[in-house]
Amino acid sequence: MVQETTIAILGAGAWGAALANLAAANGHRVRLWSRQGTEMLQAVVQDAQIVLSAISMKGVRTVASQVQSCPLSPETIFVTATKGLEPQTTATPTQIWQAAFPNHPVVVLSGPNLSAEIQKSLPAATVVASNIYTAAQKVQLLFSSPRFRVYTNPDPLGVELGGTLKNVMAIAAGVCDGLQLGTNAKAALVTRGLTEMVRIGNFLGAKTETFYGLSGLGDLLATCNSPLSRNYQVGYQMACGKTLTNILANLPGTAEGVNTCQVLMQLAQQQNIYMPITEQVYRLLQSEVTPQQALDELMLRNIKPEYH
Template sequence: MTALSIGVLGLGAWGQTLSDLFSRQGHQIKVWSRRSGGSPLEAIRAVDLVLVAVSLAGSKQLATDLAGDWDLRVPLLSCSKGLDPETQLTASQIWQAANPELNPLVLSGPNLATELAQGCPAASVLAGVELDRVQQLQRQLSSDQLRLYASADPLGVELAGALKNVMAIAAGICDGLKLGANAKASLLCRGMAEMGLVIQNLGGEQGSLYGLAGLGDLLATANSPLSRNYRFGLALAGGASASEAQASVGATVEGFKTAQAVAALGERHGWSLPICQQVVRTADGRSSPQEAVHALMQRSLRDEQA
């Protein structure tokens, strides 16, 4: 394996974990974060790959600041998950909006940072429209600890990774209310239907919904106390406000802002997204968790595939 020089933007839990993981593989890592200070330009110059793991909110300004400084021969690998509530753009779309000549790749999957940091194995999806480049990086970045699968559907993979955070919040609310296994299984199944509706209508491929970035990531984040979004839902079920729930998690919770963005898309296009809408209403304080459950159970009856 040829060692790469990798610039990493963002040293939160995920950025730090990926930096450590790729460093142990023998790759040379150059890092930048807002907390450490300095210029992000130092992390993107003279490298073979730029890995972006900043929050979605942080991506907007950073993408604008760096728009004129990219070496377009160097791939940008977006590892951030979410939808911006103002623009309804994914992380890679934010970068591309600032610099239309960029052609970002996406990394997403059931990758709880704490488990990877502890040395546990995992798999993820590396996606991009240039499949040759994707497969080359797949070979260079895969290891005994992180197995990468290639995909030519970056939009579907990225949307699946963002949308499952909304359903992980709903799962946390469900468990916090002690509604049982039947209710949670039903919730997640109908949540998958909502995710599929959004992915299909925004131009992603349905197959990505049932892969590692969709179903795989949902299984991890909807069932693990390591998931920030799941813990956020648990806190809401316990009566916390959104700000209190965020404070209890102690880290960025992308699922709430993603829920707001998806709900806005649903209202604009007339999509039926009841779980997403109830997550927003609960977090906004317009409905109690119990009222949200009641609203979902009282919806008009329909065919399962409708």
């Protein structure tokens, strides 16, 4: 039996609400905070053993600095469930939380976790990772249940980047399905997408094998194959002729891949990293190419060996 724990969840969107339900179902005291709500941030994080952030990327730095001015227990463990990169710095959410709280452990939680399925109590698995193994173990115990299987992993950066980078590939997969390109095309896209994720992930310091686990390949399969994924919806609806502005205005929640793609393109250009799928998704989002032209650009590149 796991000890009852007080968990403050920051961000009451689709993912924050689903994680709150998982923790509450395990008997923990859950306090949910949202910038639109009436609860004071200070009261929500006070004495919490766990502070979990499920804030969209664009709000992470602001909320982290607001939490800095709140009194916290020295034992508090931070958990981050955001999947994005900060535009100005290319920092991951973990890097932002760790810089704000250098003396606290930070744990990443990431995996194939479409919140709508989790809210229906369908079975799912996820990964928790931290440089401090005991902190990851603690979070594993808090969330594990017969319907949510939680694994630990020693590569927090790889786990975090898997969930972040696959969002760009999910946009591409939505385009692939929207254009009705077939199963062979989808298999090629997802497989080459994974190669691209490993390439940029290795450059940023993540381990290759992490991308073949739940937080990489697992999340790639979930979001590239489900209309529940907002990122997939962006690509699918663009392939059906809608504009990005129109799609985002009607999307239920955040599609982080749109911003992540811009950050990755900046990085690819600065560091000379070859990211052909990301480049075409970027050009599509910028209205520089149509979905069909993006496909042609990818198919008509110079032929080359697979492992390059």
